Amino acid sequence: MCRDGSLTYRQGITDGAPEALQVSDRLHIWQGLSQRVQDVAAAHRACLAAAVLPPVEHEEPQPATEDRESLETTRAGRHAKRLFEAVHEHTGTGRSISAIACELGLDRKTVRKYARATNWQEVVRRPRLRPPTALSAYLDYLRQRWDEGEHSAKILHQELAAKGYRGHYQRVKVAVAPWRETDGTPTPPPRAPSPLQIARSIIAPPERRHLDAQERLRSLFGNCPELAHVHDLVREFATMLDQHDATALPGWLDRLATCGHPTLAGLAKGLCEDQDAVVHGITTPYSSGMNEGRVMDVKLQKRIMAGRAGVPFQPVARGEGRVRMRHF
CATH class of the missing domain: 1.10.10 (Arc Repressor Mutant, subunit A)
Known part of the structure; x- marks a missing residue:
């Protein structure tokens, strides 16, 4: 019987079907570990600034060149x-x-x-030369007026129209937009990733991480050995799940309990109490992950359509003797 780690389910199955093989569902174990990783990342929020990648400087469009x-x-x-x-x-x-x-x-x-x-x-993609437009002949004047302090696209368009420009105002607005971003406007410092973003990067398999995520984690682990240790523990457990081999589970649970994080120690304690079912969850092919995925998809659709995932019940008028379910 496949179940989650609830003590109530475990006791109910033990009382009702004592001979049944109890399997702790891999999806719920992985979800529990993922949530604990996010809690650890939140506890090390001060270290997350080390995961900020160097910002990309704003650059003016340049013609293609082989240099x-x-x-x-x-x-x-x-x-x-x-x-x-x-x-x-x-x-x-x-x-x-x-x-x-x-x-x-x-x-x-x-x-x-x-x-x-x-x-x-x-292999670098070189920018293509854009054909000249009606505004190309007025770009020097446009830049001169911008440097003189005139930053209103509407006034600049009127001045260009007086000089013979017949293009639309929107073209002038688009042309000065990059200057507006760089002239006089301080660039905000890059924000540190959230604990959820770091947890997702740690939980994701290395082969499915984007190159930026790999560089972010490499920089973070160099400044925070605790999160690097948590990453190693996660990958070790993922290997056990992939290979369906629970031989290393007892040693992994000991390292999880002594890693210094209370949230992970609590998870290790719960898994130790249910270790037989966890071993069966790792080594046997039984899992309710597909069903749980469908349930989560239904809840997501309900949240999108109605703003809630629960199924409220409302009793009908007295005397009808039944309960009617109404979806909101």
Whole structure:
């Protein structure tokens, strides 16, 4: 009988079907561990600032060029260079393209393209030259008036119209928008990721993490060894689930109980009390995860449509002798 970790369910099954094999559902165990990881991340909220990646500076549009230095200053160039270095760190290990793609969370075609390139300049996407527009002839005057302090797109459009410009006001507004973001407006500092975001990155398999998430975790773990230790514990338990092997479970529970986090120690205590069912949940194919997923999907749809997931009951008038269910 597959169940969650509730003591009531366990006692009820023990009393009603003492010979039944009780299986602690893997989905509920993983959910419990995920929630504890988020609690630990919240307790180390001060460390999450170390996971902030360097901000990308705002850049003015530049024409396409083959020059190496100009490519390095573009966002596409930095992205291509980072992917090229990440792929080539694994190509010399003898691993297959599929294995590298799973490791980095990239498509096989992307990994193959970067692996075959001799340098990152070969795969960078170069910006295309845009054809001149009616506003192109007035850009110098527009920039001059902007530097002089005139930042109203409406007034600038009127001045250009007096000079012969026949384009729409919206084109002028779009043209000065990048200047408005960089001139006189302080750039807000990047925000640290939330405990939920860090917990999701830790729980997610390494092969499914985005490259930014991997760099964020690497920076965070270098400044917070406690979260790095929690990450190792999570990956060790995920390996047990993937391999259906509970041999390492007792030692893992001991390390979980002594890791120094009360929330994880409480989880370890509950799993130890229900260890036989947890072992069956890891080693047997039985799981209610599919059914639980359908229930969660139904609750999500109800929240989207009605704002609540419960099923309220409202009794009808006295004398009818039954209860009518009404959905809100």
